Amino acid sequence: MDKSKSLLEPALLSINPMKIQSFIKDQYSLIPVEVEVSCINGTHDFDIMGQPDAMIKEIKSKVFSSFRSSGLEVPTQKKIFINLRPNHIKKSSLGLDLPIALGILWETGQLPLPKQEMPFVYGELGLDAKVYQPLDIDFIEAKLLEDDYLYTGPSSAPLDFARFEFASLKEFAAGSCVEAEVLNYKQSYPDADEIYISRELADLTAVIAIGEHSAIFAGPKGSGKSTIVENLAKALKPLDTEHFSELKQIGKYFGEDRQHRPIVSPHHSSTEISMIGGGAKAIPGEFTRAHGGVLIMDEFLEFPTRVQEALREPMEAGKIHLARAGERRTHPADFLLLATSNLCPCGDFYPAQKNRCVCRLTARQRYIEKLSGPVLDRFQIFHYAANVKDCDEVYLPSHIQAIHQRQAEFANESLSSKVKLSDIEERLHEKTDLNKNQYFGNLSRRRKKACFQLALSFSRWRGENRIRQEDFDKALVYSVKNFEQFRYAISKSL
Structure with a gap:
């Protein structure tokens, strides 16, 4: 046997690892993480890289136990390397069990490769190979999946993104995936008081x-x-x-x-x-x-x-x-x-x-x-x-x-309160004369901006996008005069 060839084989296998997309915890949502799985012939080893937390490090035992329960081969004669990218972020996740398990099965050829080049997978595994949806699965933003879908466990309620669900690894190996219902959210406000x-x-x-x-x-x-x-x-x-x-x-x-x-x-x-x-x-x-x-x-x-x-x-x-x-x-x-x-x-x-x-x-x-x-x-x-x-x-x-x-x-149109002062000044009606009012010369920039923005809202309430004199007169009352009256009341001890 050519010794140089045997040394190259593991290297060739590691050049193209199986890549899967999954999710880790962020402040208010789950953000994507790339899971790379590489299996190399040699003395058995299982290493997870990319700053995993203690929960992620426990995945090895769950994965191998679920393989045995499903009648799948446990790759004891291979070195298994899992890399979580990007590497600079400390990672915590409830649902990396399933992507790592499927990644190993795809990488070792026990399952046919998915049609999707980098499939999204997120789910928990039991020791008996049952698949569960993580409690935080609804933190996944639908826009992250775009036209893709997610492999996960069965859900008890509809979610707002496309996914395929299966109850166990054995079902997945047999091709028994169910396309789940997608929920479309609609915004609805409570009724106003009848006054x-x-x-x-x-x-x-x-x-x-x-x-x-x-x-x-x-x-x-x-x-x-x-x-x-x-x-x-x-x-x-x-x-x-x-x-x-x-x-x-x-x-x-x-x-x-x-x-x-x-x-x-x-x-x-x-x-x-x-x-x-x-x-x-x-x-x-x-x-x-x-x-x-x-x-x-x-x-x-x-x-x-x-x-x-x-x-x-x-x-x-x-x-x-x-x-x-x-x-x-x-x-x-x-x-x-x-x-x-x-x-x-x-x-x-x-x-x-x-x-x-x-x-x-x-x-x-x-x-x-x-x-x-x-x-x-x-x-x-x-x-x-x-x-x-x-x-x-x-x-x-x-x-x-x-x-x-x-x-x-x-x-x-942008909200009036977000429009820049320079942009509002361009929307003045030609007959609007700001010099008629004594307040404008002494206003701070913040007060002036508030007055202009409020005047724009008054004009939009009338159905126009051009500010008239009457809009400024009304805006001055609420954005300037009432403030001045309040400060005067304080200075005079009420």
Whole structure:
């Protein structure tokens, strides 16, 4: 026998290992990993490379036991090398048993090669060769599979991606795979409350929903602040399939089966870590849970100061950075913030109006000063909610339907709150004269941007994409004048 040829044979086998695609854990989903399987003649060895965790290292015993239970050959006369790519990532997974087992069977020629060049496989193996779906299988994003399908165990409920299921290795070897049902998710929102609101409030809720502007509603108790905010969250437009899929993955991380964009309403006693996230592994908090949806902070001034201050980064950048010992994470946190607040401890105060407030002047000022200037400045809208009796101008459910119709008309346009200031200035109507208003010369860039973006939303609510003078006049009230009135009230000790 030619000794040089015998030395080359193992090398030739290792040049073209069997390649399979599977999944490992990420923050909110499962991400693809390439499983390379190479079997070389020689003294038996079984080695898994690519930074596997302890659970993955236990796969050898399960694989060989399942082979024996199925009557398949256990390759005891071969060196088996498993490589998990990319190699620089530490890997943890519940479903690498099946891809490694099938990879060995395909590599050793015990099963015919699949038609798919690099098949997707994800599943758990029992010692008796039964195949199970991992508990986190619904974290797989449908877009990762594209036109491919997944080999896995039988499921108890439909999933939103194509797959072939089988109950055991013996069934798979016999070609008994079943094409499973694919579930198509549809977004559906809960019905709005059957109430009536004023025309002014209806217009405001419409522009908030159309442009997704952050807003704070302040006023006495019983003025309907919380009711309006909760119904406003139901008026947001549905997302496209790709973005909604991302929100579903985040929802699964928090144990939610989402049918619509998230509406998160934490209690004002929530701690800083529960809101921001943190801990030894820098896990996400309520800010990330609200990503892509609405964060409702009822009784805003009752939240701890550190929680309020932590809103600066997500409101500005749409994400939050967490750094802990040996761990750095960036979590998504792009949400619409809707806040409500009373203006005094007893909840009855309203500026420039006769009211029943019994609080001392110093108590009112201390209460309102809980809201810091930088946090307040990041809200685009400030609205004073007054008690309105017997209002029957606009029926809210019908109004929300009208909002959805207007959103559909501008579905291909960027949200007003995301449009750059320079782009908005190009949409000014030729008869719009900003110099008529004394406020514009003294506005900060952030206030000016908020005013322009809100004016664009008012124009879209009218059905146009060109900003008129009347749009600016309305936008100034909510984005500038009400803020100035609030600051003046604080400076004068109310």
